[in-house]
Amino acid sequence: xxxxxxxxxxxxxxxxxxxxxxxxxxxTQEGWHLFAHQDYESRIRGGHNFIQIRLADRPVASWENDxxxxxxxxxxxxxRELGEVKPGGVxxxxxxxxxxxxxxxxxxxxxxxxxxxxxAEELGQPKIMANSVAAGAVWALLSExxxxxxxxxxxxxxxxxEAIVQxxxxxxxxxxxxxRELTRERAVPAKxxxxxxxxxxxxNDALPLGALAAGVKFMxxxxxxxxxxxxxxxxxxxxxxxxxxxxxxxxxxxxxMAIGASFAGVRAMTATSGGGFALMTEALSFxxxxxxxxxxxxxxxxxxxxGLPTRTEQGDLRCAVAMSFGDFPRxxxxxxxxxxxxxxxxxxxxxxxxxxxxxxxxxxQHLADxxxxxxxxxxxxxxxxxxxxxxxxxxxxxxxxxxxxDDGISPxxxxxxxxxxxxxxxxEHGEDGHLIEDxxxxxxxxxxxxxxxxxxxxxxxxxxxxxxxEPELMLIGFGSTKGAVAEAVEILNSQGCRAQxxxxxxxxxxxxSLAALLQKPARKFIVEANYSGQLEDLIASRFAWKPDGSIxxxxxxxxxxxxxxxxxxxxxxxxx
Amino acid sequence: MAVDQRFEVRxxxxxxxxxxxxxxxxxxAKALNGLGLDPSQVLFVSGIGQAGKLPHYVSGNVLNxxxxxxxPTATGAKLxxxxxTVIAVGGDGDGYAEGGNHFLHAIRKNVNITYIVHDNQVFxxxxxxxxxxxxxxxxxxxxxxxVYNEPFNPLATAMTLNAGFVARGYAxxxxxxxxxxxxAIQHEGFALVDVLQPCVTFNRINTYQWYRDRVYDLDQExxxxxxxxxxxxxxxxxxxxxxxxGIFYQVKRPTLADHYSDILDVPLVRQELDPGAVEEIxxxxxxx
Numbered sequence: 001x002x003x004x005x006x007x008x009x010x011x012x013x014x015x016x017x018x019x020x021x022x023x024x025x026x027x028t029q030e031g032w033h034l035f036a037h038q039d040y041e042s043r044i045r046g047g048h049n050f051i052q053i054r055l056a057d058r059p060v061a062s063w064e065n066d067x068x069x070x071x072x073x074x075x076x077x078x079x080r081e082l083g084e085v086k087p088g089g090v091x092x093x094x095x096x097x098x099x100x101x102x103x104x105x106x107x108x109x110x111x112x113x114x115x116x117x118x119x120a121e122e123l124g125q126p127k128i129m130a131n132s133v134a135a136g137a138v139w140a141l142l143s144e145x146x147x148x149x150x151x152x153x154x155x156x157x158x159x160x161x162e163a164i165v166q167x168x169x170x171x172x173x174x175x176x177x178x179x180r181e182l183t184r185e186r187a188v189p190a191k192x193x194x195x196x197x198x199x200x201x202x203x204n205d206a207l208p209l210g211a212l213a214a215g216v217k218f219m220x221x222x223x224x225x226x227x228x229x230x231x232x233x234x235x236x237x238x239x240x241x242x243x244x245x246x247x248x249x250x251x252x253x254x255x256x257m258a259i260g261a262s263f264a265g266v267r268a269m270t271a272t273s274g275g276g277f278a279l280m281t282e283a284l285s286f287x288x289x290x291x292x293x294x295x296x297x298x299x300x301x302x303x304x305x306x307g308l309p310t311r312t313e314q315g316d317l318r319c320a321v322a323m324s325f326g327d328f329p330r331x332x333x334x335x336x337x338x339x340x341x342x343x344x345x346x347x348x349x350x351x352x353x354x355x356x357x358x359x360x361x362x363x364x365q366h367l368a369d370x371x372x373x374x375x376x377x378x379x380x381x382x383x384x385x386x387x388x389x390x391x392x393x394x395x396x397x398x399x400x401x402x403x404x405x406d407d408g409i410s411p412x413x414x415x416x417x418x419x420x421x422x423x424x425x426x427x428e429h430g431e432d433g434h435l436i437e438d439x440x441x442x443x444x445x446x447x448x449x450x451x452x453x454x455x456x457x458x459x460x461x462x463x464x465x466x467x468x469x470e471p472e473l474m475l476i477g478f479g480s481t482k483g484a485v486a487e488a489v490e491i492l493n494s495q496g497c498r499a500q501x502x503x504x505x506x507x508x509x510x511x512x513s514l515a516a517l518l519q520k521p522a523r524k525f526i527v528e529a530n531y532s533g534q535l536e537d538l539i540a541s542r543f544a545w546k547p548d549g550s551i552x553x554x555x556x557x558x559x560x561x562x563x564x565x566x567x568x569x570x571x572x573x574x575x576x
Numbered sequence: 577m578a579v580d581q582r583f584e585v586r587x588x589x590x591x592x593x594x595x596x597x598x599x600x601x602x603x604x605a606k607a608l609n610g611l612g613l614d615p616s617q618v619l620f621v622s623g624i625g626q627a628g629k630l631p632h633y634v635s636g637n638v639l640n641x642x643x644x645x646x647x648p649t650a651t652g653a654k655l656x657x658x659x660x661t662v663i664a665v666g667g668d669g670d671g672y673a674e675g676g677n678h679f680l681h682a683i684r685k686n687v688n689i690t691y692i693v694h695d696n697q698v699f700x701x702x703x704x705x706x707x708x709x710x711x712x713x714x715x716x717x718x719x720x721x722x723v724y725n726e727p728f729n730p731l732a733t734a735m736t737l738n739a740g741f742v743a744r745g746y747a748x749x750x751x752x753x754x755x756x757x758x759x760a761i762q763h764e765g766f767a768l769v770d771v772l773q774p775c776v777t778f779n780r781i782n783t784y785q786w787y788r789d790r791v792y793d794l795d796q797e798x799x800x801x802x803x804x805x806x807x808x809x810x811x812x813x814x815x816x817x818x819x820x821x822g823i824f825y826q827v828k829r830p831t832l833a834d835h836y837s838d839i840l841d842v843p844l845v846r847q848e849l850d851p852g853a854v855e856e857i858x859x860x861x862x863x864x
Binding site for chain 2: 028214240243263
């Protein structure tokens, strides 16, 4: 596999995302597959952020450490990240922003000084076009032709008019020419094969897209990193899709508004992160008791408390599985990549409506903010199953909202859709929804609701496997570690170690089929991004089982194959 | 059943004998019967407390939610199905303490619902603690030396936020209260009806007799102009020898649904769900 890692570092507000977006779009157009992750601080201007793009000639789902290209828009990129450049890698820096110490560091043949802003200004263009200078400079290391980059700039700036398009193209050409000239000896990578159409998007695009495809009609949310992208996506595209996204005064209002809409008969959701999710505790329990479908996206970031607001972790798992008071049925899904995120949203809404319960979809900053190229989504795979809903005639005037049935699922009637009245309460209630105090009804209602939990478990999503079928080593994870685990497994197999990756797209209730996997004679490791081993606890308590080891990351940075492989004990595999 | 008797009041309740809630529930039924609505078109959204039980005792759809969360829940239901007449119900603890933040923002959003607050100036169901509406000096289970916090003025607060309909009723005057509730339901936008409600068990100060001696109808004041916000706001501070009831302030403002009029030409709940509808949005992410 041919891969190329490009890192662009700079301060918040310097245009990293613009350069990254230009390159991501152009590289995809050129035929590259890519995975790009973002690292940013909890501030609006200044600090040190980066976007790292991994290009490959086949699909990739994770990132690599060693850099082929480092672009420095600030001094910190040089002082902190120069060591990540592999031998033969190229550094492109802006000499106008470097202090004396950093200047000494870049006195090497592979470092190219390019005053991005000055070049733009010398060509009579505004300073902000420094971004296109930098994009052109990087493009010179990828291709001998600038046409595709020009095409991308034309598309991206079309709305701003011809003059802006031409300005960006001319400064990009200048950056391109300078670097081409200085790296004449260096071969550009072979042009990747295949020009089939692709989507390039982040988890924070795929999740709301999945929700829209699933027919979400109402969302309410309160902004919180890293979930805000979902909220803004629905706000921006809601009018085309005829969906309301109403910003709430707090997360408590957000989830309750969505519950109100869902009760009235529409697919409704909210999105939040750690602290906001915790504020939804009470409403989650209400939805469980009142049997109102609701989908909650929790984009995890490192806690406890405000933690590291802009970074990644999988520390809300225990919370998602157990949060709130009393016993009630629920499901927790954990998509591992952008495609799974898209398709699982439809599944989340189906589960919520079929079982009339809350469904939590766990995302995290790494999934939310990382771009990846994927084949176009297949909308025919989206099946909308609204569960047991009765019409006006079926309901009749004596409709009972909580009618006891064999499987615990009572037919829903949307209020106003018949003569029957829909009476719903979070207080314990009888079949008619009115409040009760007697022990017998209470017992029946608890059993009715919890019968649904058994059904949810019966139908839980199976683990997604990769690598060897009869493994000697098994790596088990959930959520955004999927790509890192898959790549570690691939590397191990290439080294003669029969390794298997087990990704859990549903973490609660855990699928019964996991039990058989755990019985396999392989040595098993749980890979997860939290301190205490929340997935390990969950599996251990469900299946009375213990892994052979744990690989955990809790520094707020994303997992990758190298992180996992570095932590596997020696001799764990005969081939390693 | 006669058309104007479709809303019935249930005889058996969990309220104390003599409770002000009885006057309120009868006024609600009277108002709804007078409007010719069918119970299936009406949704009551209520909180927790003795007031929150009201929807269980009168005909209609019911969403009896959490303590303090009536307004956001009602907002979501109304946006999902604008054909429903949505009436939120709760006590002063529910709405002005636990749900205080929601109260402010529901007014700002101007969602087209009616909000009836059973204002008995005390926490009833938890057996007699101070509420945000308790008068200073009132001795309660949590204020043995008397209430010391400044009382919350819901009417003044609502008018400060430019609520479109701000009214006060009295549970002891069902006819008057029913008229106010009708006007509130007919008002396009958020309508607050704060109802003075004697608590016969825990509030020995603000009794039926106490109110009877003080309340008077604003409509009896010839010069009163309910579109004059400054004057109405000033009136909302009259509390003591004389206590005004009636519609303090009424003005038409764009509602929350007006903001979404292009989406809500058909109620959300009646719109088709079609995965193909995202094709256009997906094309933004497509390259090649």
